[in-house]
Amino acid sequence: MEELALKSNSIGSGNERIREILLVLLVLCAIGFLILTLLKELGKDSAGAQSVLKTSKQALVRYFIMNLAIVFVALVIVNYISVMRNHNFDLSSKGQYSFSPTAVKILKNVDKEVEVIAFYPRPLENSPSSDKANSFSLRRIRPDLEIYLDQLKSLSPQFKTRFINADVELDDLAEFGQVSNGTILFRTKKPFAESGKQYAEQRLSIREKGDLEDLERKIVQAVVNITTEEKNIYFTQSNGERFSSIFQNLPNEKIGILSNSLSFLNFKVKGLGIAEGWPSRIPENTDVLIIAGPTVAFSKEAQTAILDFIEKKKGKIFVTIDPKGTENFNWLLEKSGYEFAKGPLSQVQGQAGMILAKSFRKHPIEEALSRKDMGAVFPFAGYFVPRTTLEPGGKNLEAFPLMESGGESILDKNNNGKQDNGEERRNVILGMILKTIPKVQKEETKQNSATGLSELQQGSTEQKKDSPIGLADSKQDSQNNPNSPLTPSPKGENETPSKNKDTDSKEEGRIVIFSGTSWITDQFISYGTNYELATSSITWMYQDLSLSSIQPKKEEVNTASLTEVQKRVVWILGMFIFPGLIAFVSSVALIQKRKREGEES
Template identity: 20%
Template sequence: MRGGLSRLIHALLCVALALLVGFLTTRFGFRSDWSANGRSSLAPQSLELLKRLDGPVEVVSYVGPGGTRRAEIAGFLARYQREKPDISLRFVDPADDPAAMRELGVSEGGEIDLRYAGRSERLTLLSESLVSNALLRLSRREERMVAFLAGDGERKPDGEGNADLGQFTRYLLNQGVRCVPLVLGAGARIPDNTDLLVIANPRVAVAAPVREEIVDWVERGGAVLWLTEPGENAGLDKLAEALSVRVLPGVLVDGTGASLGLGDPRFVVLAGYPVHALTKGLELTTLFPQAVALAQLGAPRWQLQPFLRSSAQSWTETSAISERGDSTVRFDENSDEMRGPLDLGFALSRLSPRPDRREQRAAVIGDGDFLSNQFLANGGNRDLGLRLFNWLLADDSLIQLPPREPADRLLQLSPGRTTLIGVGLLLALPGLLALIGGLTAWRRRRRR
């Protein structure tokens, strides 16, 4: 009787202890990351950034309910929410309103919109580096001013036409970058508060005083982005000379587009990029319709680094190509055509002549269509454009996270050792457990 009561009391105490532990876990939490290199926790740089964010962060994920993608995103962002509880996550199914999603520029693969302090930035991939750096850019309070040269038929920064850049500049505005058209008349100067001057494909020759002011702007240390096109006759030879860049004749043709189903050989698709801070980690393909190849001058006054390069199957086609494409287009060895790989994007940097002696940056790209309303949603065009403007605005002092790859756990075993381990697990270990069980049962019988 006393033994039964003792066992009952013991069971009740165990149940009470379990209930107490369960209650305490709802009031107090403890978490420890034992993964290799701490891969399941945020890096110290990200933790420091979250401490500096003094307002709520809203995350909107455009992902459908099917599959495991929502759970993966929620699990990843839980790391941030543990450190900053006012980070909210909301899922939107793109299939509920496809028209609204197209207007927002949401791709079918799903995107993640980070919103903080009235600004937003959209990500197509998810990683700690991308999320933390996006939050860092959104936390910067100063507004940047980008002037788009206007008056000579350039692409309009606020236009809604297929060739204009209105959709892209709205993304820039969400990041605190204001884009305004700039008409330069005789004797006019580029305002000193301009952070970046953009020349987006003038359709007619730029007036001589304007050309002189643009070159003078560069020589004064101003940042510039020049988007040029095949056959463009804007009279910007002095600008090309100041930037140590030469525009090659003809249109860039790439044979790899045929394997992707592109009928027009003038559509250049890039899936790999030369090593540069601009394209670091960019894994998306980009599309460049009707691009022109570039080359650097023999004695450049800048440090020139290509960041866009065509494949070995490309060349500069100097003959006319129909708009529907021409499957008979071939490289002509007996002409002045040049065979690829060819550069179509240069990033330039040098020590600024301004008193602050900061780095002066410029970029030249042999295509402007990739940022236009018509082609912005293709692949990684928007991502590349945002990277480009961040770099030109010297807004790339980002969080550098150390690589935290899992430790190498590969065991190299000889066939003999593999057999020995198999025999031990399949025969020896079960036999040992059976022997111990038998001995225990035999001893209990003897005691009775």
């Protein structure tokens, strides 16, 4: 029986199923026409109308052949459309098994061959090596995945899909490395592949029915990541960064997992040192620059090179700060009206320096996080605060808070992992996005800041006259109170990710900066949403892709609750009314039939 079940479930693609159904319909139609012809033949009991019967018989045969030819042509046309066009009709309430117009537009424009390999067991297939509970869940969602992934081939001929059971078909796993059931692999060949890295690939983990709600977003993001032109990414390594040789022998402190993962996400990873002209210049072919936790402050020459890369070349930089180091990046942050505070911060009771950040602002980076409800494990970090005074040059960078600690974080002055007297709980900024301000917007900002400054000076003069405390004490209180009106709010003008939504990523410099580094090290990057946050932040640098129009497809089940009276009415209808009505109608029909038979006799 198990072999029969395996054979019955090893049917090919959806097109083969349609052809089989059409063949069955053709056979049934032929049998139907034959039976109809025979019944009409038997119904002719008049012996004196043989000539008429012969003519009628020929007409029936002629009509049968004609109708059969018409049905055959129609079935051939339907079969051709199903194979060549492969239209999908999604009859679910929210389009559960179809792609949205935004996703269709993106996926149709894919110009590289993309392999989609889904590792799932068949519905009736069991393996001794698989977990029974987990295997049941995976077998349950495979039919839905087959319907969903099969549409990729109809959207574009560049997509090739197949399913493999990782617990049974072990001979087919050699080319995929370490995989397990519950994974969907998207990969495309690199044009100039290095040894061992001939594919750009991304993996999705879909293990439960609920994971299908956000599957469309994940598919689009994965396809965009691997089909985008290969980018050069440089890691600075001359100021004690995590990419430098100093940390290569420290398993918990290096960033090997992140750098290796980027090479599979269509990045060419390189180090930036003296041989590449650093710190006097940054290579011209740099698409993204990563500065991962420098422990030694940058020289003026390096600072100038970084600022020129952002402002003049509209470069993209990913920065993580090491609070224990001497580099605080205030020379960069001051251009956005913020500065770095070393902390320390604590949140988890008894674990000093440990933060679980779950507060994310609405942004394309946040949209790409499938596990943001788990939060980012953010240990040993500082935080960002607004500057009380701006530099004479004003703001050159637009700031947008991406990730915050939430109200449970403690400004743990003695770093003992608990709240003591004099220590407050506060929501602080842990990650920010900085962008270069367009010229038109910069002029408007200067005018607004000048107007606001004059109003502030006028108001402060009046306040000094009316209040004995003075403005200085008010400023000090505003720094301690995050809800004070004098505290520069991260909201307001920076509430949206970008004022100029039409600005292309190539026309603006972008910086994603975080107040800690340990979260991307090999020790912590696998926790929570750390890996997704790091890779999504880096890939967003050069993408103008917003997935906000692709909404999660949550399956809503409407449950109706009945009162006791309604339950009693339903019970009476089901047990007495309906059966009685059926018996009454049947009795009336039977009596009428017998009356007619009696009258005829």
